[in-house]
Amino acid sequence: MQEHELEYVGKRIPRVDSELQVTGLCSYGEDYYRPGMLVAKACFSRYAHAKILKIDTSLAEKMPGVRGVITYRDVPVNRNGCGFYGIADQPILAEDTVRYRGDCIAVVAAETREQAQAAAAAVQVEYLPLPAVYDIDEAMAPDAPLLHEDLFQSNIPYHLKAYLGDVDSDFSQADYIIEGTYETQKLEHTYIEPHAALAEIEPDGKLVITTTTSRVFNYIGVLGTVLNLPMSRLQIKGTAGTGGGFGGKNEVTIEPWVALLALKTGRTVHMVLTREEDIQLSTARHPYRIHYKTGVCRDGRILAQQISLYADTGAYLALGKSQLQKATVHAAGPYHIPNIRSDGYLVFTNSKIGSAMRGMGMPQACYACESHMDFVAKQIGMDPVAFRRVNMFQDAGKLPNGQVVWSEPLRATMDRALELFEEGYRKDRPLPPHTCRGVGMALMIYPQDPSNPSSSTGAFVKVDSDGSAVVYNGHSDVGQGSATILTQIAAETLGIPVEKIRFLTADTVTTPYDEGTGASRTTYIVGTCVKNACEKCREILFKAAALHFGFADHRKFAIQNGEIYLDTYPDLHISVAQAAYLSERVYGFPVIAADSYATLSSAEDPENGHCRHYEKHAYATQIAEVEVNTDTGEISVTRLAAAHSCGRAINPMMVEGQIQGGIQMGLGQALMENLIESRDDGRVVTNTLRTYQIPTAVDMPRELKVAYVEVHDKDGPYGALGVGEPAPVPTPGAIHNAVCNALGMQINRLPLTPDRVLLAMEKRGEGGKE
């Protein structure tokens, strides 16, 4: 087929559901209302760690309006492998032990919210409190109580490795050995819509669950197991709109409960979490402590690096291993270091579960790596930008898991970010009183589409007889805009306008398998699959055209502007609609096609962690300017420039939107967000949006400049790769470096709240560092 100008790819097309969004007609979780439905409320653990001696629901069952109460006794298989590659370590409802405050004891279905709430409070539980561990040091202490004695001999379920070269011998060659420790906090996803789910039983007894999720096929796998139901009796559908996910809607939470209650009562059951419940129950971003020991030459070349990473995964595994692997493999950043020893440890604590959150371990690892890069540069008296240039990957690089990666876009993001940062900037801007200003940079390498062992998807496409098309794929659009991007890819490939394409997603019955939204895999993996399936349909349309014109060879045809034509005879053309009509109604081959696509990984070498897990990498550079008020410790980010690689921007507006939103999340991590759990009883203290603060419109930099760098990927659909997941990754490092630059000191701990900044300044006054 001939190359022609792209009609739909690369265009600033509004979201396909945007008209519904702005008119309030898009249905989110709570909007799935059914007359006469029951409402569910849960009874959560009162302890962070305890044995359960007795659960008595008899009082709750007799309360007004109550139609059903469930406990572990009602769960056919009470084990959830919510880390879907791994071990089922989490009960659906607590049986003999509670390990954090989000463990649920019982769930009640009643006629009204108030009745359900009252009954949930009336569930009586006798506990035997156990000693609890609230951070990695307590959890790793020799006498620490074990959280999962039945599955693991210590509170460290995983030790992951990524080793390259020979670390021990090479420190002797270094002119300097520089060490630093960097810490991050626990973070909440803070999607604005809390979890909500509806369970209905169809007249033939089939169970349908409509829920706010990023991964319907993960959910059906878990639910099929725990309910002991064949998938043919079960259907999971994503809500039409989901008010954000960011990785926080990856694992089943309330879905088994509404399902069990619907089965028990024979009624429709709805559950909507309050913000407080959602913050307690949902997963979080892992807090990390990362230590670096770096051997470096006088000329700036890094010779060797030892890295140890400790990630607090809370009470259960969830996706802890997968995010730790990303961090362990990429904690040395996009830098040529011949000898690396990176050890990652996952640690159980009696606290909120750590799992997937936008960036998967990388915002922590990148922050630590980039802060350390600045620190090392300062120690050896080199400019931080020059120091990075000496060490950074050029066209390719080798990761400590032995994988060689294509890194051509990295340099381009650095050059572009530097250019953007200076653009239109007035150097003589006055500094407010008692303020100092600083600048900091962070580079990023981000692994997309983790294949462990595979990340796969399938798509069906049909073209109807008026030239409309429907695409079916099981991924979820939880706000990131994937349905629009994929529609643009389908439109381009089929030569059909975007308005004539429907994209059906997230339904385990009507759409084919997809692993789910995450890791910025959708544009690349699903996009490739949709493109391939559309090409098959196009092939069928060409066959119809060939028959129509009496040509033997259908491969000579092309599509543009909804017309199928022959290069050699431009006057001979037929519309897609006509060709679709003819193939379906006259020639007897309806225009339908299916395809699949996957990335695969190699097995891991237990000695050095060598494997091939990540097929594609994204690169970025962000540069921040901050002003720090030395009286109050307050920080404002005045300027931020970001350049991210995206292969090709299928929809430039959406690429920008993803980067801007990501920066907001990264800024929250850098400056204000901090999920605090009580060290007395494990309860989440910051359980409102007032105490857990995310950035508002006022907190964002006034000069926020984002750019995407297009270096087309050889495999991506139309050259595209994902961009959304990594967007927040470099921000905390860039801001932290800017603050350290402004103050002339290291802080090395997030978030950089005013009190922490003041404390650090005070300590420096006394000759120490925080």
Next chain:
Amino acid sequence: MMLHFVVNGKETQLEVADGDLLLDVLRDRLGLRSVKRGCETGDCGACTVLIDGLPVDSCIYPAFRAEGKHILTVEGLGTPGNLHPLQKNFRELLAAQCGFCTPGMLLTAKALLDRCKSPSEEEIRQHIYGNLCRCTGYQKIVEAIRKTSAEQ
């Protein structure tokens, strides 16, 4: 007690109890599902409606206080095919990603533009301070509001 008020231009009356919140009355009783529930503590702005032209968090507003007042929700702002300029610009400039904050954000923006024809960027940011968005970084929201004000 009987509550009489005007909702999206329509005279409405219904029986409410003392503790009923305006959010529940609008969502569950009147079926106005554009009014979103994000926190129920007055911290996120997803439940914003306009009461006599001013943005209010309906999740902490007692329903009985709406007696005699005019309420506007997004259902009354514009409909598909007949979008208000703010809706049109939010749509065209991608001011909504997941869209959950969007109804509240639109109404807060409308209250500002009704009062002030051409607000500065700083005024816009200060004005939407109480409406949290986790997806967009606010940049495109601010742009959509500025564009609407420039077009007025």
